[in-house]
Amino acid sequence: MAGSQLSSELPPLDALLKRLREEKPLVQCITNFVSMDIMANTLLAIGASPAMVHCAEEAADFQKIASALLVNVGTLSPQWVAGMEAAIGAANKLKKPWVLDPVAAGATPFRTETIVKLAKMRPCVIRGNASEIMALAGAAGATRGVDSTAESEEALALGKQLSLDLGAVVAISGKDDYVINGNSMLKVSNGHPMLQRITASGCAVTALIAAFASLAPNDLHMATAYALGIFGVAAEIAVKKGGEAGPASLRTHLIDTLYTFTEAEMESYNVSICITEPEQ
Ligand SMILES: Nc1ncnc2c1ncn2[C@@H]1O[C@H](COP(=O)(O)OP(=O)(O)OP(=O)(O)O)[C@@H](O)[C@H]1O
Ligand SMILES: Cc1ncsc1CCO
Ligand SMILES: [Mg+2]
Numbered sequence: 592m593a594g595s596q597l598s599s600e601l602p603p604l605d606a607l608l609k610r611l612r613e614e615k616p617l618v619q620c621i622t623n624f625v626s627m628d629i630m631a632n633t634l635l636a637i638g639a640s641p642a643m644v645h646c647a648e649e650a651a652d653f654q655k656i657a658s659a660l661l662v663n664v665g666t667l668s669p670q671w672v673a674g675m676e677a678a679i680g681a682a683n684k685l686k687k688p689w690v691l692d693p694v695a696a697g698a699t700p701f702r703t704e705t706i707v708k709l710a711k712m713r714p715c716v717i718r719g720n721a722s723e724i725m726a727l728a729g730a731a732g733a734t735r736g737v738d739s740t741a742e743s744e745e746a747l748a749l750g751k752q753l754s755l756d757l758g759a760v761v762a763i764s765g766k767d768d769y770v771i772n773g774n775s776m777l778k779v780s781n782g783h784p785m786l787q788r789i790t791a792s793g794c795a796v797t798a799l800i801a802a803f804a805s806l807a808p809n810d811l812h813m814a815t816a817y818a819l820g821i822f823g824v825a826a827e828i829a830v831k832k833g834g835e836a837g838p839a840s841l842r843t844h845l846i847d848t849l850y851t852f853t854e855a856e857m858e859s860y861n862v863s864i865c866i867t868e869p870e871q
Pocket of ligand 3: 692719720737
């Protein structure tokens, strides 16, 4: 996709991070068994408040006290889908932002059909890796499992189409993250390759997006890029603080770095804006 660089137009970061720590948004997470620990610890470390509440009997009621909803289909079952739909219905009714993580879209018919159904229920942001975004957009054979088999650039055209079709911000994570809002796109180039060797690091950053989305419901595009930027910069710092020893060390130092994270540490935030060609 053609694009022009307009990075000087980016607003400052401080308001969102400061407000997150003051307001401690309560994020209801309906997520997979693998990600629960790292997701809850990521939200707590940055200063938000996680609650893993998924059963159909209480998922909708919990939205009344939550600031945002995260729906992740990683370890799917029909009972969980009922909880997801109940919570999403409540979030939409109460005008709370909800974010979808389409884990392993395309892997099986049940999974793909469920994700497509949820994606039509008006998520404000969808964050997945390139394979997942391409599969959700209808590309055949795009996915092998939870890990991407493609570079994020390969999913740009389908990600843009998905954003226009669903009216949602679509974030494609990878070496570079692309955050697409219709014809406008932000590129975030922070992070570290070892993040791919920590299970559920993508799940965790999607929950971070939900937390920031609750603070900036009218600027979801920027809030999504901030969340990805903070997570990526924190990973770079964590590597230097001892995380280079391996994925387990990086995981620990990443959570520690999010806890102490300051705006000054965002000096390496590497983001740019591209205005992509309008659809013909
Ligand atoms: N090669 C890379 N270099 C730098 N950062 C990366 C790289 N690959 C992924 N990341 C970062 O890792 C985080 C997770 O993205 P990723 O695309 O691996 O998610 P995912 O495949 O959904 O992960 P999971 O399913 O394990 O949760 C993002 O913040 C992303 O920017
Ligand atoms: C490994 C794994 N399996 C289902 S969800 C999940 C976490 C990474 O997406
Ligand atoms: Mg994932």
